Amino acid sequence: MAKLIVSDVDVQDKKVLMRADFNVPVKDNQITNDNRIVAALPTIKYIIEHQGKLILLSHLGRVKSAADKAGLTLKPVAQRLSELLNQDVKFIPVNEGPELETAINNMNDGDVILMENTRFQDIDNDFGKRESKNDPKLGEYWASLGDVFVNDAFGTAHRSHASNVGIAKAMEAAGKPVAAGFLMEKEIKFLGNAVENPVHPFVTILGGAKVSDKIAVIDNLIPKSDHILIGGGMAYTFLAAQGHKIGKSLFEEDRVSMAKDLLQKAGDKIVLPVDHVVASEFSNDADHEVTSGVEIPEEMMALDIGPQTIKLFEDTLKGAKTVVWNGPMGAFEMSNFANGTLQVGKALGDLQGATTIVGGGDSTAAAQQLGIADKLTHISTGGGASLEYLEGKELPGIAAISDK
Ligand SMILES: Nc1ncnc2c1ncn2[C@@H]1O[C@H](COP(=O)(O)OP(=O)(O)O)[C@@H](O)[C@H]1O
Ligand SMILES: O=C(OP(=O)(O)O)[C@H](O)COP(=O)(O)O
Numbered sequence: 001m002a003k004l005i006v007s008d009v010d011v012q013d014k015k016v017l018m019r020a021d022f023n024v025p026v027k028d029n030q031i032t033n034d035n036r037i038v039a040a041l042p043t044i045k046y047i048i049e050h051q052g053k054l055i056l057l058s059h060l061g062r063v064k065s066a067a068d069k070a071g072l073t074l075k076p077v078a079q080r081l082s083e084l085l086n087q088d089v090k091f092i093p094v095n096e097g098p099e100l101e102t103a104i105n106n107m108n109d110g111d112v113i114l115m116e117n118t119r120f121q122d123i124d125n126d127f128g129k130r131e132s133k134n135d136p137k138l139g140e141y142w143a144s145l146g147d148v149f150v151n152d153a154f155g156t157a158h159r160s161h162a163s164n165v166g167i168a169k170a171m172e173a174a175g176k177p178v179a180a181g182f183l184m185e186k187e188i189k190f191l192g193n194a195v196e197n198p199v200h201p202f203v204t205i206l207g208g209a210k211v212s213d214k215i216a217v218i219d220n221l222i223p224k225s226d227h228i229l230i231g232g233g234m235a236y237t238f239l240a241a242q243g244h245k246i247g248k249s250l251f252e253e254d255r256v257s258m259a260k261d262l263l264q265k266a267g268d269k270i271v272l273p274v275d276h277v278v279a280s281e282f283s284n285d286a287d288h289e290v291t292s293g294v295e296i297p298e299e300m301m302a303l304d305i306g307p308q309t310i311k312l313f314e315d316t317l318k319g320a321k322t323v324v325w326n327g328p329m330g331a332f333e334m335s336n337f338a339n340g341t342l343q344v345g346k347a348l349g350d351l352q353g354a355t356t357i358v359g360g361g362d363s364t365a366a367a368q369q370l371g372i373a374d375k376l377t378h379i380s381t382g383g384g385a386s387l388e389y390l391e392g393k394e395l396p397g398i399a400a401i402s403d404k
Helices: 035-049 075-085 098-105 118-122 136-144 162-173 182-196 211-224 232-241 253-269 307-317 339-350 361-369 384-390
Strands: 015-019 053-057 089-092 112-115 148-151 178-180 202-206 227-230 276-279 288-290 301-305 322-326 355-359 378-380
Touching: 015 035, 015 162, 035 053, 035 075, 035 182, 035 361, 075 089, 075 112, 089 098, 098 112, 118 162, 136 162, 148 162, 162 178, 178 182, 182 355, 182 378, 182 384, 202 211, 202 307, 211 227, 211 232, 211 253, 211 384, 227 232, 227 253, 227 307, 232 253, 232 301, 301 307, 301 339, 307 339, 322 339, 322 384, 339 355, 339 361, 355 361, 355 384, 361 378
Parallel strands: 015 053, 015 148, 053 112, 089 112, 148 178, 202 227, 202 322, 322 355, 355 378
Antiparallel strands: 276 288, 276 301
């Protein structure tokens, strides 16, 4: 069923709560890639131009202890957004209480404020992970601050958290509108087409570091995909499941039995690395070499796929008509381990007449770094979210938006 969109709702003079996904890479309080902020601009500008009072919420990173807070403040995002909008975006260093409420009550139409990282609620109180465990009281509190809720955080849509699902339920219960933003609308349109009418051969490429998060999606992608190429940090749990030596490579022991089951179920659909670039430590300065085969020496870690694997992946990609890529093939931020991601990205960009979809913060950054972004059909702002969507799952963040 079609979802309510922000343009269906009257936002003039209204306090508009908008959940965005501003989970951008930040190093030393500097944003290193602002894609997700730029992607939210159409909705933000629409609300400003239509004289809403815009109150932005987002998470940033995974907040596990008070020590994480200094590096995960949203303050740099407010600054970047001010520059992009050419208008002041007021940063509120809390996300609950009188300071926030006063700032909201003092807003004029067209003003924008951004409250502090919603995941600070996971550690700042005596009630446990209020944001990530979707404490209904927190959703109700945030909902009480506004008249309209707009969810534009596609990248977070696979999470059922207080700031996307809890707030939406509380708004709806209070008879207030819950609408999708334009980014959410665009993502659903593109990915929906890929799920409903995938032209075969359909190839899924998986990599990156969020092994336990993303391994489960493979189960549902097996029947949809003709081939599943697995590289990056994701690959070594699978190679270990096959009994190979993986040295000090990224490995999640409690996912080995799942990897075994998936390998059995997928048969030869799953294609794993056959050689690697290995290093003594996770550093661009570390000694590194290419292995002669699949086995990884005990004291080394694999940080990229090797040349034979690149060839194997390129060959498997030939003739593909739909390709979904999530997660880099290696630690591509370090130049010595970027080649696998570069070559696989190039192969993707060179495909003729294919629908190519890349998802995830790091994968998108890689595609841009490689200069292939323009050659891809769709760059999704969601990594895990796009994968779960492509699995055919109903994402909780989307389900909680009102139907038209
Ligand atoms: N072999 C590897 N070992 C360790 N980390 C890796 C490896 N390959 C890729 N990575 C890391 O994976 C991260 C990206 O993973 P992930 O967050 O799952 O992707 P995305 O953000 O695109 O969804 C990058 O920081 C990259 O350095
Ligand atoms: O960056 C995100 O996911 P992604 O890396 O899978 O694209 C989203 O903002 C969700 O973050 P989370 O995986 O910490 O819940």
